[in-house]
Amino acid sequence: MPVIIEPFRIKSVEPIHFTTKEERRSILQKAGYNAFRIHARDVLIDLLTDSGTSAMSSDQWAGIMQGDESYAGSESFFHFNDTIKDITGMPYVIPTHQGRAAEKIIFSILGGKGKYFISNTLFDTTRANIEFSGAEGIDLLCEEGKHPAVPAPFKGNIDTEALAQTIKEKGAANIPMVIITITNNSGGGQPVSMQNIKQVREICSANNIPLFIDACRFAENAYFIKLREEGYSDKTVKEIARELFSYADGCTMSAKKDAFANIGGFLAMHDKELAMRCRNLLIITEGFTTYGGLAGRDLEAIAIGLKEVLDENYLQYRIRSTDYLLQKLITAGVPVIQPAGGHAVYIDAKAFLPHIPLAQYPGQSLVCALYEEGGIRSVEIGSLMFGKYDAAGNLVPAMMELVRLAIPRRVYTQSHIDYVAETIIEVFSKRNSLGGLRILEETPLLRHFTAILEPVSI
Numbered sequence: 001m002p003v004i005i006e007p008f009r010i011k012s013v014e015p016i017h018f019t020t021k022e023e024r025r026s027i028l029q030k031a032g033y034n035a036f037r038i039h040a041r042d043v044l045i046d047l048l049t050d051s052g053t054s055a056m057s058s059d060q061w062a063g064i065m066q067g068d069e070s071y072a073g074s075e076s077f078f079h080f081n082d083t084i085k086d087i088t089g090m091p092y093v094i095p096t097h098q099g100r101a102a103e104k105i106i107f108s109i110l111g112g113k114g115k116y117f118i119s120n121t122l123f124d125t126t127r128a129n130i131e132f133s134g135a136e137g138i139d140l141l142c143e144e145g146k147h148p149a150v151p152a153p154f155k156g157n158i159d160t161e162a163l164a165q166t167i168k169e170k171g172a173a174n175i176p177m178v179i180i181t182i183t184n185n186s187g188g189g190q191p192v193s194m195q196n197i198k199q200v201r202e203i204c205s206a207n208n209i210p211l212f213i214d215a216c217r218f219a220e221n222a223y224f225i226k227l228r229e230e231g232y233s234d235k236t237v238k239e240i241a242r243e244l245f246s247y248a249d250g251c252t253m254s255a256k257k258d259a260f261a262n263i264g265g266f267l268a269m270h271d272k273e274l275a276m277r278c279r280n281l282l283i284i285t286e287g288f289t290t291y292g293g294l295a296g297r298d299l300e301a302i303a304i305g306l307k308e309v310l311d312e313n314y315l316q317y318r319i320r321s322t323d324y325l326l327q328k329l330i331t332a333g334v335p336v337i338q339p340a341g342g343h344a345v346y347i348d349a350k351a352f353l354p355h356i357p358l359a360q361y362p363g364q365s366l367v368c369a370l371y372e373e374g375g376i377r378s379v380e381i382g383s384l385m386f387g388k389y390d391a392a393g394n395l396v397p398a399m400m401e402l403v404r405l406a407i408p409r410r411v412y413t414q415s416h417i418d419y420v421a422e423t424i425i426e427v428f429s430k431r432n433s434l435g436g437l438r439i440l441e442e443t444p445l446l447r448h449f450t451a452i453l454e455p456v457s458i
């Protein structure tokens with residue numbers, strides 16, 4: 001395959017800070033073995049998230065200067081509004097300060113005790129906002145999605161049979177919404193096929209249940225459809241994106257991902273009445289309807305970013321560079337989710353560290369080892385993030401124990417990625433010497449952000 005080069009040149013650079021392994025050991029201990037508690041300055045390559053960490057383009061920076069900061073009716077809002085309407089076809093667009101603010105608004109209105117929200121896989125903040133409203137979230141991932149090492153083109157799909165069955169069991173009236181997360185972040189960044197979205201639409205229509213899309217990485221998902229689904233290779237990514245949004249009643253989006261923005265999000269929908277209720281909440285929590293929780297300059301950067309992300313040269317480079325890291329790991333025998341996700345590579349920590357019991361968080365142990373070895377920050381998506389306790393206080397583990405290496409957009413070069421692969425392979429060669437962790441302090445919701453842990457051997 002020909003080399004696919006970064007489709008940009010670098011105009012502005014930011015130094016990264018080197019530390020020694022000794023220093024990193026002490027940093028880890030002070031951070032309670034939780035990568036969220038490490039100062040960014042002490043991280044060499046930061047793969048904690050692809051959220052808000054993109055490099056903005058020169059056009060976006062120019063847009064920042066041109067942002068209209070008017071409280072009401074800002075020009076930048078109309079640019080934002082028109083761009084989102086053009087891509088989604090949804091007439092009511094509501095800016096928010098990030099994705100979870102959009103979630104908070106919609107689930108406060110539609111959630112509550114006795115309600116169920118069904119998804120392929122809910123992201124952690126989405127699930128937390130649903131549960132905070134008193135409702136329950138149900139993940140119905142397709143069978144292929146549950147087997148990390150078995151490649152399949154659309155491992156993010158919802159299990160449509162289980163969806164129909166669950167609607168019957170819980171009662172359509174108790175299900176305010178089905179949510180498809182594209183790509184499926186917590187399930188390996190895997191895409192959802194157009195056919196799956198269409199089938200879910202049919203099931204939702206037959207039961208009178210609205211379908212929403214969690215659209216954070218819609219362009220990456222659309223590009224996978226172009227590459228992998230029959231009938232789409234000649235369509236533009238924009239046409240594919242428009243088609244997939246056409247099956248939905250609404251969407252939530254974090255602009256910190258596929259819009260290349262450092263902050264921002266939105267809600268968009270077809271239902272005027274629901275939009276009015278959302279805007280009422282928006283005004284008391286986020287801000288007036290033409291800025292949400294954002295500055296005019298942010299709205300401008302998002303509008304420009306949403307156009308840039310549909311550039312297929314960019315998407316080809318993006319998907320290819322994630323796969324580049326994956327292939328290096330596969331060659332070295334490191335257990336990973338296959339194929340590569342759009343925004344991230346996911347290591348299967350259960351297979352990497354089979355000697356560490358799930359109740360000692362093998363994923364988190366690997367996160368710490370990658371930091372100690374090479375100053376690389378990653379994130380556990382496993383039982384620390386999603387585990388629950390049963391009545392006896394025993395851990396009910398998550399479905400998978402993953403370590404995500406999320407690749408910020410347009411930030412790192414191929415040699416940075418070569419270094420990441422080398423570090424992981426080095427840790428893999430001494431995996432038998434790694435031990436587990438125990439939790440010392442935790443919160444009831446989203447505990448992974450703040451938990452304090454210690455090595456079990458202590």
Ligand code: F0G
Pocket residue numbers: 048049050051098099100101123125126181185214216253254255256264265
């Ligand atoms: N939905 C998905 C699928 C996400 O990946 C995220 C954020 C959100 C919703 C919430 O958006 O951060 O703007 O409030 N994901 C980040 C991550 C944090 O690291 O994957 P937000």
